Amino acid sequence: MSAAKVFLSRLARRVWFRAALFTLVAIAYALLIGWIGPLLPFSPTLDLGQGAIDSILQILATSMLAVTTFSLTAMVTAYSSAARIATPRATQLLVEDRTSQNVLSTFVGSFAYSLVGIVALSTGYYPEQSRTLLFLGTLVVVVIIIVTLLRWIAHLANFGRMSDIISRVEKAAGDTLAQYARRPALGARPLRATPPSALPVYAASPGFVTNIDLGTLERVAESASIEVHIIATAGRTANSRTPLAHVVGTLNDDTADALRDAFHVEAHRSYDQDPRLGVIALSEIGSRALSPATNDPGTAIDALAALERVFTLMAEQERDEELLYPHLWLSPVSLEDLIDDGFRPIARDGAAMIEVGLRVQKVLASLAAMSPQNYRLFRRAAASAERRGAASLNREDARALRDACRSLWR
Known part of the structure; x- marks a missing residue:
């Protein structure tokens, strides 16, 4: 997997990324309706009670802050429970849970939306048409919050329990092992033995290999007319004793740096590869x-x-026996x-x-x-x-x- 794909894949699984995305969308809507309302070819006006929108937004802002705090507490408790009763290796799977991320993002986004709406109303930012749009948008937000709360209640009944942890780990293990079974060498040639004359390439710092960009390795090997024998596959340790790979052919510093950059070495192992x-x-x-x-x-x-x-x-x-990387050998x-x-x-x-x-x-x-x-x-x-x-x-x-x-x- 390329470095860009790894970055984007991991970014999408971060808790803060989804919360930030929801928050930006909510704030953008709350601000844009003040500009869009007067441009509409019709005037969507409703007979709203005195301070009706402001009261609803006040309730949302107060309740969403409390619910967000509760949700964070529940999530942290589940993470701690998983590390204590199962294994710390399962915690990263709970952190990447989409339902809990969506719930937290919805609550944070709703809080930001109501807060921006209150500030905009107090400063007279909205004309009459925009106030109507804000009210309609607030009703949609209320419906989304109710549905999300119901889903969150159902999800909490099993979130972080032993059966849930085993199921998550089983799915992660099954996905990776199925990929491994289809292509044990990941499209490279199976490595049987490394020639004694091969030159080692070591990692810049010790750690675990979490991902290998085989496409980059193939391009570097082809352009330099070398053979790369990959030693440190995903999950293995790379340090001053265990090289990332052995190279058959001429190896200079630039080529070694390019090969080294294709290996992602981190402090902790990952389920991806x-x-x-x-x-x-x-x-x-x-x-x-x-x-x-x-x-x-x-x-x-x-x-x-x-x-x-x-x-x-x-x-x-x-x-799948298709050879995708003819200049690479992998154990x-x-x-x-x-x-x-x-x-x-x-x-x-x-x-x-x-x-x-x-x-x-x-x-x-x-x-x-x-x-x-x-x-x-x-x-x-x-x-x-x-x-x-x-x-x-x-x-x-x-x-x-x-x-x-x-x-x-x-």
């Missing part, structure tokens, strides 16, 4: 639920069910790493719980049956989970786990 982060987040949710302080195997089982759906979605994708994320990320922490922390151990075996056996070519990887993870359970369970539960494994993995 990182196929492992969503799986890790689901695993963390299940693992935290199994801690002695929480002791909630039901949530761990829900997380395993979400992992099963995510891996199933990945297996159902059709591979895809291995399925073995994804399986370990998803199931090893839950199998480890739930080793002493027979219900969790059985669910792990059932999920892995189901995925192995659906993807026979990867049977060995799922069977290896199941065997590791079985050994952990056998070492932690009492004799009766250990026997039940062994019997279930023999039945599932015949």
Whole structure:
């Protein structure tokens, strides 16, 4: 994804951006009607009571300030709850929730609209026709606020709850993994081995790679007649020990800077191109639920069910072998790493719980049956989970786990 697309995509998901956009539209309408009213070919006048518009706008300004404060408190509480009961990696998904952003933007925009309207009325800015337009616009704003409040009440019933968090993480993981399954190398050539003579390109500062602009890398590689072997894919660490890429061919400072600029290195990982982060987040949710302080195997089982759906979605994708970037080589994320990320922490922390151990075996056996070519990887993870359970369970539960494994993995 290009730098411009990444910037615009992230900008649209910022809480302040949507609120600022709604506010600007509201202020623009409140100001423009003072100029548009006298230009209309007819005179839309209503017999308005003394101070009717001003009273309504006063009520809106007062109530919207209070409702905005309440909404912000509810949102911050949901963010804190997600970090505490699930995983901090889920917080960014709640922050990007469109419904809460639209609600907050509507309330802030309505507050700004009413405030500007009150000031304009008190200064005599509006002629009679514009006062009528302001009144009609205010009625529309009231209707929008009522609908938004009803949606917000319904949304708060589930916003930030465990089921909501798991669903959000599952969707983010499924979208990224489906993209990965269709194009594991993202349109580049699969990287098998890097020539010993290749020259490394390091990041300007350490961090996590969140996005790679493959189009820019291809243009730079083609113009410089070089081959670029990408090492630090999205989600991987780039530092003085791990380079961003290796270059086969002549490498000068300008080319190295151009290649370096195509990698977005940040302090925190992002779900956009990182196929492992969503799986890790689901695993963390299940693992935290199994801690002695929480002791909630039901949530761990829900997380395993979400992992099963995510891996199933990945297996159902059709591979796209089209080569888009012939000068680039990229090392895809291995399925073995994804399986370990998803199931090893839950199998480890739930080793002493027979219900969790059985669910792990059932999920892995189901995925192995659906993807026979990867049977060995799922069977290896199941065997590791079985050994952990056998070492932690009492004799009766250990026997039940062994019997279930023999039945599932015949």
